[in-house]
Amino acid sequence: MRDARNSWCGARATIDHAEPPGPTSPAGRATRLWTRPGSWPRLAGRGVQCLGQAAFLYHMRIPVRLALRVACGARVVGQQRVPLRGGIVVAANHQSLADPVVLQAYVPRHLTYLMTDKYDHVAALRWFARFWGAITVREAGLNRDAVRSALAALAEGAALGVFPEGGLSRDGRIHDPQPGVALLAARAGVPVVPVGLAGTGRLLPPDTWAFHRRRIAVVVGEPVVPTGLRRGELLDRIGRAIRDAAAAAEALARAPGSGCAPRCKGV
Numbered sequence: 001m002r003d004a005r006n007s008w009c010g011a012r013a014t015i016d017h018a019e020p021p022g023p024t025s026p027a028g029r030a031t032r033l034w035t036r037p038g039s040w041p042r043l044a045g046r047g048v049q050c051l052g053q054a055a056f057l058y059h060m061r062i063p064v065r066l067a068l069r070v071a072c073g074a075r076v077v078g079q080q081r082v083p084l085r086g087g088i089v090v091a092a093n094h095q096s097l098a099d100p101v102v103l104q105a106y107v108p109r110h111l112t113y114l115m116t117d118k119y120d121h122v123a124a125l126r127w128f129a130r131f132w133g134a135i136t137v138r139e140a141g142l143n144r145d146a147v148r149s150a151l152a153a154l155a156e157g158a159a160l161g162v163f164p165e166g167g168l169s170r171d172g173r174i175h176d177p178q179p180g181v182a183l184l185a186a187r188a189g190v191p192v193v194p195v196g197l198a199g200t201g202r203l204l205p206p207d208t209w210a211f212h213r214r215r216i217a218v219v220v221g222e223p224v225v226p227t228g229l230r231r232g233e234l235l236d237r238i239g240r241a242i243r244d245a246a247a248a249a250e251a252l253a254r255a256p257g258s259g260c261a262p263r264c265k266g267v
Helices: 026-035 040-072 099-106 123-132 144-155 180-188 231-254
Strands: 075-077 088-092 111-116 135-137 159-162 192-198 217-220
Touching: 040 099, 075 231, 088 099, 088 180, 088 231, 099 111, 099 159, 099 192, 099 217, 111 123, 111 144, 135 144, 144 159, 144 180, 159 180, 180 231, 192 231, 217 231
Parallel strands: 075 217, 088 159, 088 192, 111 135, 111 159
Antiparallel strands: 192 217
8 A cells, every 4th residue: 555644635646545444444334234143134224324435435535636636736644644443533623614525535534423413404414414424413402312422433443523613613713622522532542633624714615605716735643542631631632733733734735836834744
């Protein structure tokens, strides 16, 4: 498998970083469901869904990367830092409704997103969220069911995609993460992979569906391991890691030419 260090994505992207077949991939989960003794009639729909997710991710990742490279000059650093096996939480800053698409395009895992119920009234988004296996989080009230579902997914080895600021940033700043991300990581005992996104707020500004051609960048930081950290310390470390990755992504997006900006090296 070709090394992905500091790689450009898009036209040069390959399937090298697609989630390999295994127990935690959509295809692996589907196989496990079908081969469990006596369970196939009850879980047939779930098995087909997992296979559909795997096929969609396999066939759409390269065209999406190509489109982002051509239209946005997309740049990415650090994909090799994402563990390819086991439960993880992928936590990114949130500037645009395009963020989930960009994040999934460049993270080499199927992401089970925590998605707000704010957009449940949009039929297409609601259908795709269910197809993709997203976990719905209510904007108001307790979310015990969502927490239980997220912990169960992590226990099965899933990669959970979250935007821990709690909503879109409309002022361009990186806001403090909500405590839920630290709670999930601490309870499940899984690492948090910080990701910085830059340019997506200019590509698709908040509260609009008008796209603009702007350069975007993605920087994956070193995973934050919860072992030995109190929940407050873990939350602070996650917040700093996301800010560092976002600052590196912004520097990379604004850097001239095709080289990696010095500021983003070693993030």
